[in-house]
Amino acid sequence: MTRTGFVLANLMRKKTRTILTLLSVVTAFLLFxxxxxxxxxxxxxxxxxxxxxxxxxARVSFTTSLPMRLLPEIESIPGIKAVMWQQWFGAVWQExxxxxxxxxxxxRLHTVYPEYVMPDEQWKAFEQTRTGMIVGRILADKYGWRxxxxxxxxxxxxxxxxGSKAWTFDxxxxxxxxxxxxxxxxxxxxINYAYFDxxxxxxxxxxxxxxxxxxxxxxxxxxxQTIDARFENSPDETKTQTEKDFNIGxxxxxxxxxxxxxxxxxxxxxxxxxxVGNTIAQSVRERIPELAILKTLGFTDRSVLGFVLxxxxxxxxxxxxxxxxxxxxxxxxxxGSGNFPIAIDHRVWITGVISIIGLSxxxxxxxxxxxxxxxxxxxLAGR
Amino acid sequence: xxxxxxxxxxxxxxxxxxxxRWGPSIVIVVGLAxxxxxxxxxxxxxxxxxxxxxxxxxTDVALVLRGGSSAELNSGLGxxxxxxxxxxxxxxxxxxGQPLASAEMIVVAELMRPxxxxxxxxxxxxxxxxxxxxxxxxxxxxxRPFQPGLRELIVGRGVAQQFTGVRVNETLRMRGSDWxxxxxxxxxxxxxxxxxxxxEVAQTTFNRRGFSSVRLQLADPAxxxxxxxxxxxxxxxxxxxxxxxxxxxxxxxxxxxxxGMLAGVxxxxxxxxxxxxxxxxxxxxxxxxxxxxxTLRAIGFGGTPVVISVMIESLVLALAGGLVGALLAYLLFxxxxxxxxxxxxxxxxxxxxxxxxxxxxxxxxxxxxxxxxGLLPALRATRQPVTTALRAA
Numbered sequence: 001m002t003r004t005g006f007v008l009a010n011l012m013r014k015k016t017r018t019i020l021t022l023l024s025v026v027t028a029f030l031l032f033x034x035x036x037x038x039x040x041x042x043x044x045x046x047x048x049x050x051x052x053x054x055x056x057x058a059r060v061s062f063t064t065s066l067p068m069r070l071l072p073e074i075e076s077i078p079g080i081k082a083v084m085w086q087q088w089f090g091a092v093w094q095e096x097x098x099x100x101x102x103x104x105x106x107x108r109l110h111t112v113y114p115e116y117v118m119p120d121e122q123w124k125a126f127e128q129t130r131t132g133m134i135v136g137r138i139l140a141d142k143y144g145w146r147x148x149x150x151x152x153x154x155x156x157x158x159x160x161x162x163g164s165k166a167w168t169f170d171x172x173x174x175x176x177x178x179x180x181x182x183x184x185x186x187x188x189x190x191i192n193y194a195y196f197d198x199x200x201x202x203x204x205x206x207x208x209x210x211x212x213x214x215x216x217x218x219x220x221x222x223x224x225q226t227i228d229a230r231f232e233n234s235p236d237e238t239k240t241q242t243e244k245d246f247n248i249g250x251x252x253x254x255x256x257x258x259x260x261x262x263x264x265x266x267x268x269x270x271x272x273x274x275x276v277g278n279t280i281a282q283s284v285r286e287r288i289p290e291l292a293i294l295k296t297l298g299f300t301d302r303s304v305l306g307f308v309l310x311x312x313x314x315x316x317x318x319x320x321x322x323x324x325x326x327x328x329x330x331x332x333x334x335x336g337s338g339n340f341p342i343a344i345d346h347r348v349w350i351t352g353v354i355s356i357i358g359l360s361x362x363x364x365x366x367x368x369x370x371x372x373x374x375x376x377x378x379x380l381a382g383r
Numbered sequence: 384x385x386x387x388x389x390x391x392x393x394x395x396x397x398x399x400x401x402x403x404r405w406g407p408s409i410v411i412v413v414g415l416a417x418x419x420x421x422x423x424x425x426x427x428x429x430x431x432x433x434x435x436x437x438x439x440x441x442t443d444v445a446l447v448l449r450g451g452s453s454a455e456l457n458s459g460l461g462x463x464x465x466x467x468x469x470x471x472x473x474x475x476x477x478x479x480g481q482p483l484a485s486a487e488m489i490v491v492a493e494l495m496r497p498x499x500x501x502x503x504x505x506x507x508x509x510x511x512x513x514x515x516x517x518x519x520x521x522x523x524x525x526x527r528p529f530q531p532g533l534r535e536l537i538v539g540r541g542v543a544q545q546f547t548g549v550r551v552n553e554t555l556r557m558r559g560s561d562w563x564x565x566x567x568x569x570x571x572x573x574x575x576x577x578x579x580x581x582x583e584v585a586q587t588t589f590n591r592r593g594f595s596s597v598r599l600q601l602a603d604p605a606x607x608x609x610x611x612x613x614x615x616x617x618x619x620x621x622x623x624x625x626x627x628x629x630x631x632x633x634x635x636x637x638x639x640x641x642x643g644m645l646a647g648v649x650x651x652x653x654x655x656x657x658x659x660x661x662x663x664x665x666x667x668x669x670x671x672x673x674x675x676x677x678t679l680r681a682i683g684f685g686g687t688p689v690v691i692s693v694m695i696e697s698l699v700l701a702l703a704g705g706l707v708g709a710l711l712a713y714l715l716f717x718x719x720x721x722x723x724x725x726x727x728x729x730x731x732x733x734x735x736x737x738x739x740x741x742x743x744x745x746x747x748x749x750x751x752x753x754x755x756x757g758l759l760p761a762l763r764a765t766r767q768p769v770t771t772a773l774r775a776a
Binding site: 030264 | 662
């Protein structure tokens with residue numbers, strides 16, 4: 001019998017116990033995978049946007065619109081390749097579903113966000129259709145919108161000239177993301193600023209926030225300072241930061257999700273430690289005479305230690321990997337639907353595997369050391 | 384009667400022997416403590432948020448927004464509209480003979496949490512003097528009220544506790560203007576998540592002419608519909624009218640939904656894991672007592688009392704775990720103040736509330752898990768033939 005076979009045979013000796021312990025580990029790592037993915041979405045989730053863009057918002061808050069007259073001044077600052085602006089539309093679909101819609105200049109959007117992938121003729125159609133709008137793939141799939149549809153969207157902020165808040169836009173394009181991260185974030189809609197600005201009741205000239213693409217990302221900080229210095233002490237003071245920091249700041253306002261996740265995982269792993277640790281300790285206790293016989297037969301202390309540790313590791317590793325795998329499948333299902341863009345990706349798996357190793361050592365080492373130190377005479381005598 | 388006696392005898396026996404096998408028993412206790420603690424803490428957050436917003440706003444105050452706005456931040460009313468709204472029939476008269484109403488203007492400022500570099504949105508509300516009459520719960524607890532005509536702010540206690548740079552005598556810079564913090568106010572509700580200033584000063588400083596909302600004190604507490612009808616009938620106006628309390632309560636829906644979903648998923652998965660752990664423990668408990676149980680059966684004890692006693696042991700351990708969990712959640716989180724993004728894209732400061740109902744629900748979950756964890760092992764214990772069990776050990 002090989003050593004691996006021996007370890008497996010020992011595990012299968014009490015099938016119910018092993019299976020129940022495995023299932024506990026599976027559920028713990030399923031939860032670990034899902035929560036860690038939520039955590040990544042809120043903390044590192046903004047990584048994918050890169051550092052090539054800056055966002056200029058009003059210093060008081062991003063909810064305050066910056067006026068359009070800042071545009072030429074920002075454009076004149078050296079190092080800036082292109083500038084676009086985006087005005088929050090306050091879009092509402094049907095009764096009460098809030099959507100992320102912005103009014104922007106189509107050509108500028110195309111230049112500043114090359115990560116949005118859409119056929120050229122659709123970009124052209126967006127530029128040329130005043131009442132046009134484009135939406136991300138997720139949004140289009142979710143509401144079953146097709147190109148050519150006239151989509152009624154109302155705004156909870158902007159009435160049209162006649163006082164009505166019911167707007168209608170022509171869907172002229174559906175964009176995808178250039179990779180999986182961007183694809184998960186294709187949940188925005190864009191409308192044509194020129195039309196929006198002319199048709200809304202509040203008159204024109206408000207740009208919202210500006211998004212700038214840089215020639216050299218290394219200059220981001222210096223350019224941000226230049227912009228903010230230029231508008232200091234004006235009624236429209238600005239705050240400029242990288243797009244990533246802007247996104248992180250926005251998500252962080254929702255709350256310290258990381259803290260909540262850490263608390264839950266702490267509770268889960270503390271419990272798990274006890275459950276698995278207790279099972280392994282118990283199975284070692286029951287087998288003390290056997291372990292002594294192994295030693296009598298000539299197995300060294302270290303190999304007996306190894307057997308016990310291997311059992312613990314097997315339970316943690318099999319349970320952990322299965323749990324993470326289930327989490328990954330669930331993540332693909334949920335993430336694909338676009339309601340909740342989580343993904344159990346390499347980042348989650350790396351922390352998951354580290355946790356599996358840590359857990360194995362924590363639950364396996366104490367009984368393993370005990371088994372290794374066992375004195376043959378005492379153990380056989382039942383002392 | 385004999386069965387009851389038998390059950391009591393075996394149960395007493397097994398409960399008293401728990402200390403001798405505390406290792407496996409503690410697994411159930413800790414496992415369920417974990418589940419109940421997480422469940423209670425998450426829902427205590429939802430509960431606290433809801434309590435704070437529901438306590439805000441009164442049923443006899445009408446909130447008037449521009450039609451279709453749904454939140455004060457999105458709304459805007461011109462000076463003329465605001466005046467028309469205030470003169471609606473059914474609004475109580477103040478001592479000065481004017482309608483008891485407050486036109487208010489919202490702007491958003493960014494404040495920092497201690498030790499954080501990214502700002503959070505805080506609501507700055509420009510108010511008229513009548514705002515205080517419409518919210519009698521607001522009282523100054525430190526410093527003094529702002530003086531009309533000056534760039535002075537009073538800060539809600541929640542904001543003062545959670546964010547930096549807003550202590551009395553500090554200066555807050557907004558859109559190129561400096562504002563002095565002169566006082567702290569307390570209200571026990573969502574108003575504490577705001578900064579207040581004189582609306583006239585705010586309008587001139589921020590170059591805005593209109594208002595965001597108008598609050599009306601109803602002469603008759605049931606008179607909301609009459610005011611609504613009157614304002615709807617006025618062709619010069621396009622406004623939404625609702626009870627102030629309804630407006631704030633409506634904002635809790637999304638948060639409750641997302642926290643409820645999180646709590647549901649997390650509790651479900653954790654409960655599943657805890658059930659496996661409980662089963663494990665009870666199988667082990669039954670296993671180590673196999674000979675004892677077989678002996679009892681041999682001398683005439685029935686199967687049902689054995690099943691019941693195993694179930695009771697499992698339930699007692701589960702209940703103990705549940706209580707420990709609820710207590711932990713209470714000690715660690717009750718009254719802890721946190722804030723999240725509310726309907727106006729601004730922070731709402733609230734406190735965790737561990738309520739008796741939540742504790743009850745947590746304990747119920749613990750008992751269900753304890754029941755499942757005890758049932759299967761108990762059945763196995765009685766199904767085993769007495770002779771086999773006696774010989775095996």
